[in-house]
Amino acid sequence: MNKLAILTDYFGTIILVQFEYFRPQSEIRKLVSSYYNVTVPDDVSDIMRAEIANLRFVIRGQVTTDLNGVEEQFGPGATLLCGPTYRWSNVRFTADTQVFGAAITPMGWAKLFDVGADQLADKLVSLEEYVPASSLPLVRDIFDAPDEAQRVRAADGLFADMVDPVRRIDEDFLDQVTAWITSPDPNELAVMISEMSRSQRQIERLCKKYFGSAPKLLHRKFRALHSANRLTWQDLTDWQDIATTAYSDQSHFIREFKQFNGRTPSEFIKGAHILVRMTLQQRLQIDHESPFSLIG
Structure with a gap:
């Protein structure tokens, strides 16, 4: 885990942003490159560059993004599955927002989701639509975790449960x-x-x-x-x-x-x-x- 509070100048405004990184369990590190926790005490607006696929859980606060072409707001309990992106987008966090996320590798996408990456490229959707019904209770465990260590373990459990061992992958x-x-x-x-x-x-x-x-x-x-x-x-x-x-x-x-x-x-x-x-x-x-x- 790496943890750092960053004090920086954002267009003349002093803000404090905390980033934490966590390693997934060894069995799924080829599927999830890293977990991350972002805590933003004050209102922040920024730009997100093109990325690999990500899964984000809004723990508290509110996130606003225009990735889908219109401005949308997501509050506590939202599960945001984002396919690989090929353009930048705007993002805004309200004060005291916390987001826990997982960077999904192309191998992870192939093993975890039964949909081509191109079908969700540059799109933000609810995770629940793409998770087997049997795995849905494990999603709730991520939100209910009392601390980040247990949240990481809950995420490990979710992804391990979602892997389809018989899916053919090149x-x-x-x-x-x-x-x-x-x-x-x-x-x-x-x-x-x-x-x-x-x-x-x-x-x-x-x-x-x-x-x-x-x-x-x-x-x-x-x-x-x-x-x-x-x-x-x-x-x-x-x-x-x-x-x-x-x-x-x-x-x-x-x-x-x-x-x-x-x-x-x-x-x-x-x-x-x-x-x-x-x-x-x-x-x-x-x-x-x-x-x-x-x-x-």
Whole structure:
């Protein structure tokens, strides 16, 4: 577990945000890259960048988001299943809000949910619609937990119960694409496709099923996320150093960066992205079973 209270300047306002990270039990670490607990004592508005799939439990307070294209509010007891996202969205927390979440890897999505990732990409839905009826009481245990340690154990129990052991999954494909998109080094789309002994049609279908989009959009998303990570973790100022793969020019890079991160590189450096920047900094302090822990 990593725990830190962060005091920072948000457009002139001093706010205190607390992040806590927890490791799932060993049996499901390939399915859930990490658990996280966010506590926001004061009203906060921010931008969420494109992410891997997430499951969030609103423990108290209220969360407002426009991920579904309209502004929606979610209060205590809400279970928010979010497919992989390919654009930024606005988020707002009222004072004294607590959210417990789980970052779901593509492998986890395939084993936990009987729906293609592309069908819920850029969508926020209620978890109850996608959980077997027999597992629903375990969802309640997460809200009823008296502390975070027991909440983590309750979440472990829920995910272990949801795994379908007979569902057929192309794990070789999942592993190969995961290694490609989580690599911080330049890794162009054509290189990955050329190394796969599969047809273009198969690659397109499986990418949508497991990762939520066709390979081209997947590639664009993760190279933009890697660039934001480099801005956070390294002292870089030249856009050609920040960009992890080839862009046609600086304008192209800025457009791509903003589409997936919600800010231009310059705005990102200046610290407007409080939640993203702080969570990225804290991810360096925890142990990682899944390569997605440092990215999505």
